[in-house]
Amino acid sequence: EPEVTQTPSHQVTQMGQEVILRCVPISNHLYFYWYRQILGQKVEFLVSFYNNEISEKSEIFDDQFSVERPDGSNFTLKIRSTKLEDSAMYFCASSEAWGIGQPQHFGDGTRLSIL
Amino acid sequence: QKEVEQDPGPLSVPEGAIVSLNCTYSNSAFQYFMWYRQYSRKGPELLMYTYSSGNKEDGRFTAQVDKSSKYISLFIRDSQPSDSATYLCAMLEQDYKLSFGAGTTVTVRA
Numbered sequence: 366e367p368e369v370t371q372t373p374s375h376q377v378t379q380m381g382q383e384v385i386l387r388c389v390p391i392s393n394h395l396y397f398y399w400y401r402q403i404l405g406q407k408v409e410f411l412v413s414f415y416n417n418e419i420s421e422k423s424e425i426f427d428d429q430f431s432v433e434r435p436d437g438s439n440f441t442l443k444i445r446s447t448k449l450e451d452s453a454m455y456f457c458a459s460s461e462a463w464g465i466g467q468p469q470h471f472g473d474g475t476r477l478s479i480l
Numbered sequence: 481q482k483e484v485e486q487d488p489g490p491l492s493v494p495e496g497a498i499v500s501l502n503c504t505y506s507n508s509a510f511q512y513f514m515w516y517r518q519y520s521r522k523g524p525e526l527l528m529y530t531y532s533s534g535n536k537e538d539g540r541f542t543a544q545v546d547k548s549s550k551y552i553s554l555f556i557r558d559s560q561p562s563d564s565a566t567y568l569c570a571m572l573e574q575d576y577k578l579s580f581g582a583g584t585t586v587t588v589r590a
Contacts, residue, residue: 369523371523396576398576398578400578406582407580407581407582407583408524408568408570408578408580409580410576410577410578410579413576413577420576421575421576421577423577456523456524468514468526468529469526469578470526471516471523471524471525471526472523473521473522473523474522474523
């Protein structure tokens with residue numbers, strides 16, 4: 366069964382450094398998402414992306430964050446200057462479309478640890 | 481008031497028991513309802529989704545939605561040790577943003 370793949374599985378970065386998390390969505394999917402889960406807390410929506418632009422973003426997704434689809438297969442989340450509170454699991458998801466009958470499928474996540 | 485509240489658990493049941501998981505929500509704009517299963521160190525895996533009130537069955541799993549009471553449930557029949565995981569309810573308006581419950585951890589004892 367097709368799946369969303371994320372790399373790396375674990376990223377350790379010094380505070381203030383830039384980090385890029387990578388995702389390969391399911392190949393025929395058109396909508397892409399990033400979520401995060403701080404340890405012990407709920408999964409939270411960050412951003413959705415369609416047709417090479419952001420469709421919606423949460424208040425968490427501030428100017429330090431950006432997303433890009435640099436080619437036909439990859440979808441990336443960049444954090445420009447990481448903070449300690451950015452430590453979390455980051456999940457990428459994709460769907461064929463949004464709305465009825467088109468659920469979001471998740472990757473296994475990247476654990477981001479900021480030192 | 482939190483938008484999506486999920487029974488916190490944890491739940492521990494013997495193999496073969498029925499597992500009952502519940503979420504309530506306050507946002508009447510939610511239209512689509514999903515249940516995800518999350519194993520340790522893995523991403524959420526979609527189990528069930530529905531957009532109407534009533535029951536939806538898939539094998540040993542039944543999802544129930546009551547929009548008038550703003551209440552959804554997931555039932556797992558004949559539970560197996562492999563069902564041991566964290567179960568997340570999630571909801572969607574007419575947009576892209578899934579709103580998740582906090583999750584209920586279930587252990588099925590052999």
